[in-house]
Amino acid sequence: xxxxxxxxxxxxxxxxxxxxxxxxxxxxxxxxxxxxxxxxxxxxxxxxx
Amino acid sequence: xxxxxxxxxxxxxxxxxxxxxxxxxxxxxxxxxxxxxxxxxxxxxxxxxxxxxxxxxxxxxxxxxxxxxxxxxxxxxxxxxxxxxxxxxxxxxxxxxxxxxxxxxxxxxxxxxxxxxxxxxxxxxxxxxxxxxxxxxxxxxxxxxxxxxxxxxxxxxxxxxxxxxxxxxxxxxxxxxxxxxxxxxxxxxxxxxxxxxxxxxxxxxxxxxxxxxxxxxxxxxxxxxxxxxxxxxxxxxxxxxxxxxxxxxxxxxxxxxxxxxxxxxxxxxxxxxxxxxxxxxxxxxxxxxxxxxxxxxxxxxxxxxxxxxxxxxxxxxxxxxxxxxxxxxxxxxxxxxxxxxxxxxxxxxxxxxxxxxxxxxxxxxxxxxxxxxxxxxxxxxxxxxxxxxxxxxxxxxxxxxxxxxxxxxxxxxxxxxxxxxxxxxxxxxxxxxxxxxxxxxxxxxxxxxxxxxxxxxxxxxx
Numbered sequence: 001x002x003x004x005x006x007x008x009x010x011x012x013x014x015x016x017x018x019x020x021x022x023x024x025x026x027x028x029x030x031x032x033x034x035x036x037x038x039x040x041x042x043x044x045x046x047x048x049x
Numbered sequence: 050x051x052x053x054x055x056x057x058x059x060x061x062x063x064x065x066x067x068x069x070x071x072x073x074x075x076x077x078x079x080x081x082x083x084x085x086x087x088x089x090x091x092x093x094x095x096x097x098x099x100x101x102x103x104x105x106x107x108x109x110x111x112x113x114x115x116x117x118x119x120x121x122x123x124x125x126x127x128x129x130x131x132x133x134x135x136x137x138x139x140x141x142x143x144x145x146x147x148x149x150x151x152x153x154x155x156x157x158x159x160x161x162x163x164x165x166x167x168x169x170x171x172x173x174x175x176x177x178x179x180x181x182x183x184x185x186x187x188x189x190x191x192x193x194x195x196x197x198x199x200x201x202x203x204x205x206x207x208x209x210x211x212x213x214x215x216x217x218x219x220x221x222x223x224x225x226x227x228x229x230x231x232x233x234x235x236x237x238x239x240x241x242x243x244x245x246x247x248x249x250x251x252x253x254x255x256x257x258x259x260x261x262x263x264x265x266x267x268x269x270x271x272x273x274x275x276x277x278x279x280x281x282x283x284x285x286x287x288x289x290x291x292x293x294x295x296x297x298x299x300x301x302x303x304x305x306x307x308x309x310x311x312x313x314x315x316x317x318x319x320x321x322x323x324x325x326x327x328x329x330x331x332x333x334x335x336x337x338x339x340x341x342x343x344x345x346x347x348x349x350x351x352x353x354x355x356x357x358x359x360x361x362x363x364x365x366x367x368x369x370x371x372x373x374x375x376x377x378x379x380x381x382x383x384x385x386x387x388x389x390x391x392x393x394x395x396x397x398x399x400x401x402x403x404x405x406x407x408x409x410x411x412x413x414x415x416x417x418x419x420x421x422x423x424x425x426x427x428x429x430x431x432x433x434x435x436x437x438x439x440x441x442x443x444x445x446x447x448x449x450x451x452x453x454x455x456x457x458x459x460x461x462x463x464x465x466x467x468x469x470x471x472x473x474x475x476x477x478x479x480x481x482x483x484x485x486x487x488x489x490x491x492x493x494x495x496x497x498x499x500x501x502x503x504x505x506x507x508x509x510x511x
Contacts, residue, residue: 026203027203
């Protein structure tokens with residue numbers, strides 16, 4: 001247990017390289033923005049992650 | 050690469066390449082800042098001097114903190130080296146020439162005359178036109194034919210104002226539904242509308258068939274009516290708000306966005322977000338205007354500072370609302386830390402010009418809706434497919450590592466190198482950098498992550 005550091009639970013990007021890239025997730029601009037790119041709020045839809 | 054920042058009382062440390070996020074106290078914050086390039090002895094000495102008089106900061110305790118930092122580094126959660134740069138260019142090549150999303154411009158005309166419209170009142174600097182069913186059907190066939198192994202296909206009915214061609218929209222949805230099973234595909238439709246023509250039929254059909262509806266509202270009546278006017282110059286607020294409320298209620302309050310644009314007239318846009326919340330809407334999105342710098346609506350450098358402050362105000366107020374059990378969603382603050390996008394998506398971005406294209410009423414293909422009307426950006430058409438393959442390759446080469454300016458940016462795996470259209474409009478090149486947009490983007494991500502830290506803290510407290 002670290003006294004001064006709290007690590008939030010996140011998906012490891014390095015690990016995601018192993019099984020990622022299925023391309024099933026939503027295209028960013030199809031959701032709400034239409035004028036700026038941001039992929040971080042897209043949900044992963046890989047059935048085999 | 051590590052990014053450290055302090056916001057709303059939280060000390061936050063991001064490890065860009067692993068995606069790890071650490072919330073730390075001020076001592077660990079300083080230790081991490083010194084960690085690379087200093088010996089443990091130097092760090093201990095500096096901390097003892099800085100925190101002299103604090104009982105909890107001792108040499109022994111500092112050494113334990115340094116060990117924790119080293120442990121995170123060893124576990125690949127801090128100071129993770131960037132190993133993605135070399136493979137970044139290959140990610141989009143893997144998907145070949147697959148197309149999985151289309152923005153169908155079913156109506157290049159509009160019943161509103163908003164002066165700030167990037168689509169130039171729906172005409173995209175060209176002629177008014179409606180897409181025929183035949184062109185739309187060919188677009189759907191083109192999409193299926195080029196979608197490879199992808200199951201989920203996305204189609205956005207866009208304009209101008211798509212409800213001005215509603216019968217064609219309905220026929221296209223029916224056609225897609227009639228073939229999706231045999232083709233092994235699943236269509237997700239989105240409707241983006243200004244609301245003027247919403248009626249019971251639109252509500253029933255949209256709520257049955259559209260995975261998402263995007264409803265254009267700029268917030269406060271005086272702000273909305275200033276720019277979103279009809280051709281007689283009358284504001285549209287009073288006519289559309291009750292219709293939006295009816296549609297959203299019938300939809301069960303889910304899978305929609307109220308989507309506004311803020312301009313030089315309202316850099317204090319949080320008041321518009323809060324106004325939408327007061328109207329009973331909870332799924333909200335407000336975007337900075339996209340226009341030429343000399344346009345009166347354009348945000349000025351002074352506005353940007355106000356906007357950044359507003360993003361903080363919004364994040365803090367959203368936390369307050371969450372605490373009170375009345376949460377609202379802001380599109381740009383939606384981060385799924387455990388179930389979010391993989392590194393492929395983070396590097397590749399929105400897929401404009403490759404996986405995602407816009408289709409004009411005449412069946413021409415463009416890299417995205419924001420390039421429609423720029424003749425030199427025509428990719429091909431829905432009958433012959435992509436014929437300007439050189440242009441497609443230029444878009445394929447756009448990724449989080451394509452721009453030298455992004456090399457030292459901590460946010461590049463959140464924005465994927467940014468919007469190609471914004472870059473083009475700001476610099477004349479899709480490989481350029483729209484710096485004002487970057488500044489706001491970084492601020493939004495900092496706020497969104499701070500909210501995650503606060504939510505985690507609140508959970509622990511509970």
